[in-house]
Amino acid sequence: MLMVDLIAKKRDGAELSKEEIEFIVEEYTRGGIPDYQMSAWAMAVFFRGMTPAETAHLTMAMARSGDTVDLSRIRGVKVDKHSTGGVGDKTTLVVAPLVAAAGVPVAKMSGRGLGHTGGTIDKLESIPGFAAELSPDAFVEQVNRIGIAVVGQTGNLTPADKKLYSLRDVTATVNSVPLIASSVMSKKIAAGADAIVLDVKAGSGAFMKTVGEAWKLASAMVDIGRSVGRRTVAVISNMDQPLGLAVGNALEVREAVDALRGEGPEDLTRLALTLGAHMVVLGGKAGSFKEGYEMLEKILKSGKALEKFRQFVAAQGGNPDVADRPAELLPKAPYRVTVPSPADGFVHGIQAEEIGLAAMTLGAGRATKESSIDPAVGIVLAKKIGDPVRRGEILAILHAGREDVTDIRQRVERAFDIRPERRKKPRLIHGVVE
Numbered sequence: 001m002l003m004v005d006l007i008a009k010k011r012d013g014a015e016l017s018k019e020e021i022e023f024i025v026e027e028y029t030r031g032g033i034p035d036y037q038m039s040a041w042a043m044a045v046f047f048r049g050m051t052p053a054e055t056a057h058l059t060m061a062m063a064r065s066g067d068t069v070d071l072s073r074i075r076g077v078k079v080d081k082h083s084t085g086g087v088g089d090k091t092t093l094v095v096a097p098l099v100a101a102a103g104v105p106v107a108k109m110s111g112r113g114l115g116h117t118g119g120t121i122d123k124l125e126s127i128p129g130f131a132a133e134l135s136p137d138a139f140v141e142q143v144n145r146i147g148i149a150v151v152g153q154t155g156n157l158t159p160a161d162k163k164l165y166s167l168r169d170v171t172a173t174v175n176s177v178p179l180i181a182s183s184v185m186s187k188k189i190a191a192g193a194d195a196i197v198l199d200v201k202a203g204s205g206a207f208m209k210t211v212g213e214a215w216k217l218a219s220a221m222v223d224i225g226r227s228v229g230r231r232t233v234a235v236i237s238n239m240d241q242p243l244g245l246a247v248g249n250a251l252e253v254r255e256a257v258d259a260l261r262g263e264g265p266e267d268l269t270r271l272a273l274t275l276g277a278h279m280v281v282l283g284g285k286a287g288s289f290k291e292g293y294e295m296l297e298k299i300l301k302s303g304k305a306l307e308k309f310r311q312f313v314a315a316q317g318g319n320p321d322v323a324d325r326p327a328e329l330l331p332k333a334p335y336r337v338t339v340p341s342p343a344d345g346f347v348h349g350i351q352a353e354e355i356g357l358a359a360m361t362l363g364a365g366r367a368t369k370e371s372s373i374d375p376a377v378g379i380v381l382a383k384k385i386g387d388p389v390r391r392g393e394i395l396a397i398l399h400a401g402r403e404d405v406t407d408i409r410q411r412v413e414r415a416f417d418i419r420p421e422r423r424k425k426p427r428l429i430h431g432v433v434e
């Protein structure tokens with residue numbers, strides 16, 4: 001097989017076979033296909049797309065390109081959850097203990113943040129003592145003992161995806177539905193998921209800027225799941241503004257604890273219950289979404305989810321008292337700077353990506369993979385879309401590590417669109433693909 005022929009075949013819109021796709025993935029991973037040919041192929045895919053069968057073959061070839069996690073020693077259906085990335089998205093911190101308390105084993109690998117979106121592992125590591133590294137045996141033992149473990153990525157998982165994703169990043173080929181769908185699904189499958197619940201974000205702070213694009217991506221991922229025997233459900237949720245109020249690692253843990261106490265922001269709680277309800281259905285603990293949702297509401301009210309969070313934090317070396325005294329025990333930034341509203345009116349929009357980038361500039365996120373982060377800093381919104389506001393009233397509070405953050409304050413102010421006319425609260429859940 002010659003790569004040049006496979007590039008031409010895709011360029012001309014023909015369908016590649018399983019063997020041809022496996023050849024491309026295996027050869028590229030081992031260095032037998034140069035980046036310039038892989039770039040040309042990715043661009044051909046960008047313009048021509050891929051059939052559902054091609055996308056499934058690409059997913060499985062990438063999933064098998066490196067180590068895979070064997071979760072067979074964990075009892076029960078392992079349901080993974082994945083978000084395509086948003087600002088203030090601390091849902092995993094709430095959903096994981098919530099569904100674990102319902103009896104669905106959570107054996108999760110999570111990522112670190114890059115750019116305007118944060119990562120679950122960075123958030124968890126803001127808890128004093130918390131360790132995101134466990135040996136494979138300790139990981140399995142912990143899930144069997146308490147029903148939950150969340151660790152950073154270890155081992156050489158999906159090297160084909162790592163290499164191709166970096167190449168796409170610099171060849172303007174990231175934004176292709178089959179390439180994103182196979183990239184995400186290959187990682188979940190390599191991480192050992194039996195079933196997958198996806199939170200596909202749509203809006204200004206997300207990869208997919210429109211609901212239409214998000215539907216396409218969600219459908220592509222659900223199709224992959226169906227063809228490779230992993231039950232997959234995708235929820236399409238709003239990312240036209242940050243989720244909840246807090247953006248920044250320790251600030252988000254605090255908000256997640258509030259949600260686990262039943263006192264969190266309404267959007268965060270509802271999204272966590274929605275994703276969780278799909279997880280308990282796929283995990284065989286509820287017969288329907290409604291039953292799952294009601295079960296999780298009860299668990300939240302009973303304090304069992306918060307107790308599971310305590311157990312989880314303690315098992316991974318963290319101080320479990322953060323569940324009771326988060327304000328006291330989590331790191332705090334030395335400066336608070338308020339962002340006042342420049343006008344009277346209603347909040348019509350909050351550019352989520354701008355808020356994410358402002359938080360990153362404060363030190364909450366990484367501009368490059370090598371940057372270090374400050375767990376204490378970030379932004380807490382005081383207003384969300386639809387809220388009335390008076391001139392001079394606080395829109396947001398910056399939690400900063402330095403005194404002079406004038407440029408960031410102005411950036412956050414500009415991220416708010418304030419207009420005189422009323423504005424309805426936006427819809428949180430746009431739909432579900434099953």
Ligand code: URA
Pocket residue numbers: 165174179180181183184207
């Ligand atoms: N996230 C991924 O993991 N892969 C992509 O291709 C895009 C977003």
